[in-house]
Amino acid sequence: MLAFVLRRLGQSAFVIVAMAALVFLSVYAIGNPIDILLAPDADQQERAAAIARLGLDRPLWQQFLTFLVNLAQGDLGKSFVFGSDAVSLILARLPATLELALVALVLAIVAGIPLGILAGLRSDGWIGRGVMTGSIVGFSLPNFWLGIMMILLFAVELKWLPAGGRGATGTFLGLQFSLLDPAGWPNLLMPALTLAIYKVSLVIRLAYAGTREAMLQDYVRFARAKGLSPARIIGVHVLKNILIPIVTVLGLELGSMIAFAVVTETVFAWPGVGKLLIDSIARLDRPVIVAYLIIVVGMFTLINLAVDILYSILDPRVRLADGGH
Amino acid sequence: MTAALQVSNLETHFFTRAGVVKAVDGVSFSIARGEVLGLVGESGSGKTLTALSILGLVDPPGKIVAGSIRLGDEELTGLSERSWRAIRGKRIAMIFQDPMMTLNPVLRIETQMIEAVLAHAVMSKDNARQRCREALARVGIPSPDERLTAYPHQFSGGMRQRVAIAIALLHSPDVLIADEPTTALDVTIQAQIVAEVQKLAAATGTAILWVTHDLAVVSGLSDRLAVMYAGRIVEEGPTTEVLARPAHPYTQGLLRSLPVNNQRGRRLNQIPGSTPSLLRLPPGCPFAPRCEARQEDCVSTRPPESQHGTERRLRCFHPLGEVSP
Ligand SMILES: Nc1ncnc2c1ncn2[C@@H]1O[C@H](COP(=O)(O)OP(=O)(O)O)[C@@H](O)[C@H]1O
Ligand code: SF4
Numbered sequence: 349m350l351a352f353v354l355r356r357l358g359q360s361a362f363v364i365v366a367m368a369a370l371v372f373l374s375v376y377a378i379g380n381p382i383d384i385l386l387a388p389d390a391d392q393q394e395r396a397a398a399i400a401r402l403g404l405d406r407p408l409w410q411q412f413l414t415f416l417v418n419l420a421q422g423d424l425g426k427s428f429v430f431g432s433d434a435v436s437l438i439l440a441r442l443p444a445t446l447e448l449a450l451v452a453l454v455l456a457i458v459a460g461i462p463l464g465i466l467a468g469l470r471s472d473g474w475i476g477r478g479v480m481t482g483s484i485v486g487f488s489l490p491n492f493w494l495g496i497m498m499i500l501l502f503a504v505e506l507k508w509l510p511a512g513g514r515g516a517t518g519t520f521l522g523l524q525f526s527l528l529d530p531a532g533w534p535n536l537l538m539p540a541l542t543l544a545i546y547k548v549s550l551v552i553r554l555a556y557a558g559t560r561e562a563m564l565q566d567y568v569r570f571a572r573a574k575g576l577s578p579a580r581i582i583g584v585h586v587l588k589n590i591l592i593p594i595v596t597v598l599g600l601e602l603g604s605m606i607a608f609a610v611v612t613e614t615v616f617a618w619p620g621v622g623k624l625l626i627d628s629i630a631r632l633d634r635p636v637i638v639a640y641l642i643i644v645v646g647m648f649t650l651i652n653l654a655v656d657i658l659y660s661i662l663d664p665r666v667r668l669a670d671g672g673h
Numbered sequence: 674m675t676a677a678l679q680v681s682n683l684e685t686h687f688f689t690r691a692g693v694v695k696a697v698d699g700v701s702f703s704i705a706r707g708e709v710l711g712l713v714g715e716s717g718s719g720k721t722l723t724a725l726s727i728l729g730l731v732d733p734p735g736k737i738v739a740g741s742i743r744l745g746d747e748e749l750t751g752l753s754e755r756s757w758r759a760i761r762g763k764r765i766a767m768i769f770q771d772p773m774m775t776l777n778p779v780l781r782i783e784t785q786m787i788e789a790v791l792a793h794a795v796m797s798k799d800n801a802r803q804r805c806r807e808a809l810a811r812v813g814i815p816s817p818d819e820r821l822t823a824y825p826h827q828f829s830g831g832m833r834q835r836v837a838i839a840i841a842l843l844h845s846p847d848v849l850i851a852d853e854p855t856t857a858l859d860v861t862i863q864a865q866i867v868a869e870v871q872k873l874a875a876a877t878g879t880a881i882l883w884v885t886h887d888l889a890v891v892s893g894l895s896d897r898l899a900v901m902y903a904g905r906i907v908e909e910g911p912t913t914e915v916l917a918r919p920a921h922p923y924t925q926g927l928l929r930s931l932p933v934n935n936q937r938g939r940r941l942n943q944i945p946g947s948t949p950s951l952l953r954l955p956p957g958c959p960f961a962p963r964c965e966a967r968q969e970d971c972v973s974t975r976p977p978e979s980q981h982g983t984e985r986r987l988r989c990f991h992p993l994g995e996v997s998p
């Protein structure tokens with residue numbers, strides 16, 4: 349197990365370096381950030397000073413080497429735009445995105461699994477049909493549209509919830525979390541819901557399909573023949589089997605929620621990393637882009653690792669090995 | 674003496690879009706304490722559904738529409754789900770065809786056994802585990818202590834079926850239904866399992882309904898034989914009598930299709946044709962299209978059940994030879 353974890357982390361370190369190099373070079377190829385950073389009327393002297401300050405006057409291979417050496421020391425450089433440390437810039441924004449994704453994930457699990465199982469057990473009845481129709485709707489609604497409609501309804505019309513912004517936060521390890529301050533929950537609710545609708549629908553479908561399949565299996569029949577209660581059969585025998593695909597998919601979804609929360613963040617003026625990334629790309633702020641991607645890939649790696657470990661716990665037939673399952 | 678199990682005129686039908694499938698269409702038999710009744714018939718003749726009906730495990734669109742199932746002095750049809758659950762696994766137990774499928778792949782043997790004990794007995798988990806250990810030892814599983822914590826995939830097919838048998842016999846049931854439990858196993862294991870079940874059931878006086886499509890399996894095992902065709906029992910009697918002097922052309926056909934040791938290599942005499950659709954049975958004898966002894970009356974009228982002596986029953990207008998009592 350430990351060897352497995354270490355090997356996996358080693359592999360990801362390699363992936364991260366390779367990816368960082370690729371991004372570094374491609375951002376360089378796109379254009380010169382100086383053109384964007386400086387006012388159009390800046391004179392030649394100002395221009396030369398800025399180029400020297402950002403280290404853009406040196407040849408590409410030197411810039412890259414410096415970047416690699418710094419990377420090895422855990423230093424991802426300073427933002428061209430803000431002049432501050434790229435990693436701190438991201439870490440200041442990351443909790444906002446993380447807690448959005450986590451709340452959405454929890455919603456997907458606590459709403460999606462029971463609804464999916466219920467629909468699977470009553471697939472011929474109106475409950476099953478209703479839930480499955482709902483999940484199709486949840487699947488097909490575009491995120492931004494859903495967000496805007498919710499704002500119109502709950503913020504503008506009913507005035508129950510704030511239309512956007514982060515709201516109150518509590519501090520933990522120097523980072524800001526809305527979850528830690530109940531006054532911040534109303535702000536968190538709508539963006540998290542918006543982000544969650546699609547995941548809930550996804551989990552419903554997985555749980556539905558899994559339950560229908562499991563209920564036809566001989567092991568369920570045997571469990572019934574043993575005289576077990578439906579609660580035990582569904583809560584233990586069926587649930588443990590359907591969790592296997594759900595865990596896998598949710599792991600992937602959690603990663604993508606963190607990486608691509610930008611739509612929801614924009615609609616709700618939620619100060620997360622998604623917004624920061626888009627701005628940084630627009631300004632060719634290379635250190636921030638690279639640092640962001642490294643952090644995201646690192647997080648993907650950890651999530652995948654957690655999924656694989658969970659997977660091997662849920663399914664005894666799976667042994668931890670390289671290359672996943 | 675009352676029989677351990679008495680089934681009379683049982684009808685289990687499936688209400689499908691295509692029409693009513695009469696999977697069990699007026700089945701009657703009884704089994705005494707400690708007796709083994711072999712239920713034989715080609716695949717699709719309704720054997721499994723007869724078994725599931727006795728456990729109250731027929732799922733919609735299937736339904737027991739008529740008849741009676743008596744366990745000792747108690748009538749089971751019309752019982753509430755709760756009362757039926759109290760009987761399953763305690764007074765009537767069942768083992769299934771494919772031991773690869775009957776144990777839940779993601780739960781430890783221990784979990785699956787202890788839950789079966791606790792479903793019908795109030796005791797501590799430790800005592801329950803002790804009981805499981807003894808049960809595994811009884812069915813010939815070496816080092817039961819270690820095996821308890823293993824998962825099903827760590828067992829061979831034969832060992833899994835032994836575990837299933839151990840679970841089925843945990844509460845010394847009045848009736849054990851074995852639905853082709855050896856079909857998926859190789860011949861030597863088959864013989865061991867048959868002998869094992871026979872020995873264990875004899876020790877507790879458990880009545881056995883042994884379901885199979887293979888006459889050879891039950892010939893050395895059952896006291897009496899019931900031959901099923903298209904949802905009905907067409908011939909019943911003491912095993913030795915029926916095998917020596919089959920009276921129903923279908924029984925004879927089954928016997929003829931058995932491979933004979935000293936005629937290895939000879940083509941087997943399969944009964945020509947196939948089982949009729951239970952959706953639209955012909956008005957006469959359902960076996961008529963395949964029957965060599967068929968006469969005109971067979972096609973128009975369904976043969977009623979006739980009693981021959983005290984022990985043999987038959988559904989045929991033109992039995993082969995004299996039906997001996
Ligand atoms: N869910 C179902 N819907 C409709 N018909 C069914 C269903 N399950 C079983 N049957 C019918 O019941 C018949 C008897 O099935 P079964 O008892 O499993 O036969 P056996 O065990 O003798 O092979 C089958 O031929 C099939 O047509
Ligand atoms: S009733 Fe007629 S068709 Fe049916 S088995 Fe007997 S002889 Fe054959």
Ligand SMILES: [Mg+2]
Pocket residue numbers: 717720721722852
């Ligand atoms: Mg069957």
